[in-house]
Amino acid sequence: xxxxxxxxxxxxxLGGAMLGSELAEQILDRSEGTPLGEVMMAIADEIEEDxxxxxxxxxxxxxxxxxxxxxxxxxxxxxxxxxxxxxxxGEPDHGMFMALETLRxxxxxxxxxxxALEQVQDSHEVLRETDFTRLIDRATTQEQTLERERMxxxxxxxxxx
Numbered sequence: 392x393x394x395x396x397x398x399x400x401x402x403x404x405l406g407g408a409m410l411g412s413e414l415a416e417q418i419l420d421r422s423e424g425t426p427l428g429e430v431m432m433a434i435a436d437e438i439e440e441d442x443x444x445x446x447x448x449x450x451x452x453x454x455x456x457x458x459x460x461x462x463x464x465x466x467x468x469x470x471x472x473x474x475x476x477x478x479x480x481g482e483p484d485h486g487m488f489m490a491l492e493t494l495r496x497x498x499x500x501x502x503x504x505x506x507a508l509e510q511v512q513d514s515h516e517v518l519r520e521t522d523f524t525r526l527i528d529r530a531t532t533q534e535q536t537l538e539r540e541r542m543x544x545x546x547x548x549x550x551x552x
Contacts, residue, residue, distance in 0.1 A: 397515070400448050402457040404504045408442040411497040414440070418490050427487075427540055434533055438494075441501060444526065448508075451517040488541065488548035495537040499504035 415435035422428040451455070505526040512518035 395454075397452070397511075398454045399434075399457075399497070400504075400507070401445065401454050404458065405445055405449065406539075407497055407500055408438075409447050411494060411501065412439050414490060414494050414497070418487070418494065421487065421490075426546075430540060433434060434536060435512045438498070441526065441529070442446060444521075448517065448521060451520075452515065456477070471475055482548065484544065484548040488544040490545050491541040492535060495534060495541050498533045498537060502527060502534065505530060520537060 412435075415431065415438045419428060419431040419435045422431055425514065505523050508518055508521070509523035510521065512521065
């Protein structure tokens with residue numbers, strides 16, 4: 392694995408993207424048949440498309456995958472299944488709230504990635520071919536949608552009984 396800063400940065404984000412994609416699917420599965428499930432159907436697909444866009448960009452740049460970072464993202468998502476299920480706290484509403492908050496933070500990180508790459512796209516021909524405006528706008532919309540759902544879930548989870 393090269394020590395090229397952009398390769399390291401992209402691999403860090405790929406690990407996060409794998410976690411985000413899996414977490415979005417987890418939330419979708421748990422909310423199937425609900426209004427949140429309808430929202431998550433679109434967002435989960437977009438998050439997966441964004442992960443694929445990152446992988447394509449890495450391929451075009453010749454960035455090798457760091458298996459440790461990929462496995463770490465996968466393992467982290469598997470660990471969240473228990474935490475976010477509500478088994479630990481006995482409160483499924485709290486688990487959903489925390490899952491949405493985690494995913495919302497991940498999308499914010501993804502937006503930071505796209506903004507950083509847009510900033511240096513003149514330094515890399517491959518980056519000049521990427522429509523970062525579209526990716527940034529989509530991340531912004533995902534953030535807004537997830538924030539709305541996070542707040543609704545937080546009201547259920549944190550309301551005094």
